[in-house]
Amino acid sequence: MKQPKPWVKSALELGPVILFFAVFMLFRDDTVSVMGRDYGAFVFATLIFVPVLVASTLVLWRLTGKLAPMQIATLVLVLVFGGLSVWLNDPRFFKMKPTIIYLLFAAILAVALVSRRNWLGAVLSEALPMTDAGWRKLTFRMMAMFLALAVANELVWRLMSESSWVWFKTFGLPLLLFVFLMANAGLYREHALEKPQEEPQDGE
Structure with missing residues (x-):
């Protein structure tokens, strides 16, 4: 398609x-x-x-x-x-939604680590080819990040104003995700898989 x-x-x-x-x-x-x-x-x-x-x-x-x-x-x-x-007619349920999502993702990644399954690599390996060791490290870091985001969301919606939560949800969380991905650039390079070299054509 x-x-x-x-x-x-x-x-x-x-x-x-x-x-x-x-x-x-x-x-x-x-x-x-x-x-x-x-x-x-x-x-x-x-x-x-x-x-x-x-x-x-x-x-x-x-x-x-x-x-x-x-x-x-x-x-x-x-x-x-x-x-x-x-x-x-209660905004609290929608404010709790990111917390549930992040805890769910953290739990899935924790199960992947315990069972030694490379579920993250199965989803992202085409865009980000890495060794198994690299995927394990990234899985652990992403699990920790999702737990931290869940805690952050709870603190913001419970302790700050509604407008603050909307700004945080719309711009803060995506920014934190972007910073996390950029901060792991060294891991991507360290564990990147080498691309197989193409066979030379006859006559070259």
């Missing part, structure tokens, strides 16, 4: 998050009435975000023919916790 252009894929993945941020910032000082029920800005933004994420994920699936396990898990948890926040 033909792969979508990179900008289309990025728009489908990041668009719902940016929309959530924009809707929250636009209505953060208001109460919005939907079908006779009043919502604060956060829950109203969640009400918009959930169906948009479902639609963008379905479009991405249609274009690529597949979804990553992380995308499926994220979609399910968004439906569950986002739906609870809207249904109960």
Whole structure:
């Protein structure tokens, strides 16, 4: 199946998050009435975000023919916790969603380490070919990172303002993930697999 252009894929993945941020910032000082029920800005933004994420994920699936396990898990948890926040008109459930996601990923990586399974490599080996030792180190580091992000999310949403959490979720968490990936550049180089040299053609 033909792969979508990179900008289309990025728009489908990041668009719902940016929309959530924009809707929250636009209505953060208001109460919005939907079908006779009043919502604060956060829950109203969640009400918009959930169906948009479902639609963008379905479009991405249609274009690529597949979804990553992380995308499926994220979609399910968004439906569950986002739906609870809207249904109960309580933003706490949606704020807890990143914590659950990060703990789930940390648990999966912990099982991979204990069982000596290279699940991370099975997903990323084409983009990042490394030795088994390299994948074990990266698996442990990513497990620790997800645990740290889960703790950070809990601290921010419980101790700081709603606006602070929205900024943290929209920009802080992606930035921390980017810094983590860049910080492991040395590991990628140290454990990179050498590309097999091509056989010389006859007559060369």
